[in-house]
Amino acid sequence: MLKDRGVDVIFGIPGVHNQEMYRGIEEAGITHVLARHEQGAGFMADGYTRATGKPGVAYVITGPGLCNIMTPMGQAYSDSVPMLVISSCLDETAAKRGQLHQMKDQEGAARAVCDWSETARTAEAAYGLINRAFQEFGSLRPRPKHIQVPIAALEAIAEPPDQMWAMAEGPVEASYGVGVAVRYLKSSKRPLFIFGGGLWLAAAARDVVTKVGAASFTTYAGRGLIAADDPLHFGAFLARAGSADVIASADCVIAVGTSLSEVDLWRTKLGHRAPMMRVDIDPAVLNDEQGSQVGVLCDASSFMRALARELTEEMFNSNWSHQEVLNAKTKWRAEIDAERPGIVPVAAALKEALPTDTMIYSDMTQFAYAAKEVYPMDRPAHWHHPYGFGTLGYALPAAIGGKIGVGDQPVIAILGDYGFQYTVQELAVAVELGLTLPIIIWDNGKLGEIEDSMVRAQIAPNAVVQRNPDFCKLAEAYGAASAAPTDLAAFQQAIKDALAADGPTIIHVKSDIALK
Structure with missing residues (x-):
């Protein structure tokens, strides 16, 4: 079932508790990479995902194996990385003590650092949870999931997954927010976009800012969405204190695919005074402390693609100047060199x-x-x-x-x-x-x-x-x-x-x- 979902590589370490997970890997055409520590296996899965866009998969053992990979799981959760961790677990923990690798609440421990953690006590449950994980990777904010399987279930005979397991389509394009964005932009003289790592479509982002004559920032994770030499691009300098003054001078702010978090800004507030539109796949982002006058719940890339189709260059007359952008970037670069x-x-x-x-x-x-x-x-x-x-x-x-x-x-x-x-x-x-x-x-x-x-x-x-x-x-x-x-x-x-x-x-x- 993992192979059918596009999995070609599994990162992990085998042990006596999870060795049954290794039966059939080669027959399925999947490569296993032997890490030297479960933390390394988790980070490898994370790096594989960020490089390829395909969910990374890791196998670990009960107890310490899972504990060791929890740091990478926490990293993947904070950075929206789709990763599937599959571990073994003990069959019984309430009435038995002193077992090898025993934890008080292994499922709950993993839940603290991932999107969800569930126990599959049957093959059918395992197949269903795998399907759920991959559906959510493609349709919701991508974050790590954990499935654990009791040792006795791993060792049991099981039928292959039903071919009726279907994959859901990707996130739906939210065209209802595009019209609002166009109206905001048409009435603006100093439009500003802030792009984050939730947006992957550079062509649409560049097309939109060019047509509108908009200035732009990116978060660290969004770097490269706008060309570094774009004359109205302020770069990834959001953490510079002076960026708040620049943002305050905009009369329209649209933040796309970014949570505008502490590690993006290193200050409490973004600094905007104009109405702000937020576009994000996570409803929690649209209701965070930064606030927004208009929140659009959808995939960021789909939104930008639709917005680019609706815009023509004749609509806009921006008064951002190339020199003010250059002056700000030169100052901020000098600050970094001094620091x-x-x-x-x-x-x-x-x-x-x-x-x-x-x-x-x-x-x-x-x-x-x-x-x-x-x-x-x-x-x-x-x-x-x-x-x-x-x-x-x-x-x-x-x-x-x-x-x-x-x-x-x-x-x-x-x-x-x-x-x-x-x-x-x-x-x-x-x-x-x-x-x-x-x-x-x-x-x-x-x-x-x-x-x-x-x-x-x-x-x-x-x-x-x-x-x-x-x-x-x-x-x-x-x-x-x-x-x-x-x-x-x-x-x-x-x-x-x-x-x-x-x-x-x-x-x-x-x-x-x-x-x-």
Whole structure:
């Protein structure tokens, strides 16, 4: 049934409790990727999904296996990633104690970090829950689901799924909101769009802002929806304090496919004074603290496609100026360079060295914090980051999953020296599979972001400096290549060499590389 739903890869770790889930995988034509830790398996499934658009699937054991994957499940929930986690569970927990891998409430524990968690006690229930999960992945806000199956049920004989299981159609286009949007825009002189990661259709977004003469922002997750060199595009600078003043100057604000959350804005309010329209597939978003005068419940891409069809350039006369946009972006870029010295030039060097279609996975590291504001993206869904949950150790296993998903397309991972060590063991998977994967380690020898935060709070920095291993020797121990460039030219060459290698390459970069 998973194969019929388009599943080609399962990430996981077998154990005595879930070994029956492995019976028949190869016969079904599904590849299993053996992670080194369930957290890695979850992040691989997440990265695979973000790269391919297909739901990632992970297999884990009862108890600790499920607990270990709950962090990736929480990350997938916060970032709207469709992931299906299937675990085993004990047959009886109320009347028996001291069993292997026993938890008080395994189903409930998983429910805390995913959309829903259910127990399938029969084959028919398992088939129904799988069908429900895939239907919801395609029609509702995509979020992770968990299905657990008792060991006795896994071991039982079962009939194959009924061929009558049908898949629901995708979300319906909400044309009723398009007319309202057109009226808003026709009466506006300073229309502003804010695009988020819930929108994937760059062509429609670019068509609409061009016809309307609208200015635009994107969230971090929405970067690439509008061309970086669009003269009325303010970029991904929503977190800059000055963006609130720009937004306040708009006389029409339309936010599409974004929850405008704390990790998008880093302030309480967006800053708009004009009426705002929200377009989102999640009704909770339309009723959040940011508010909206008009809420349109529908798929963001379908809405933008319909809106583009209704617009003609003759309708509009915007008075946004190219110079005001350029001035704001120049100021914000300078702020970032002052806040995090030495990162902006490295990000520029990285951009020059990478092929245009490279898919990037970043971790919670200062390099990513700066780069995701200034790095110009020419297409959406090509820079993936643990935005909402903010988990360390995300980038390496997620990039492995992404690389498995996209094949020959270039993929890189960017991690801090500390975060890399959360999931370093998954380097063995990249070596084992011969994945061409540059892994950039940004090394400042400390928890730099936490140290800076402590200083701002007038706390004497404590527990923020750690002793690192020799990363190049560590790469050698795993069977990976390595490089330790000391200037930007060598950094760019190391990236190019890594993209031509037959396996993964650790690129160890000291944080002062651009300051020497």
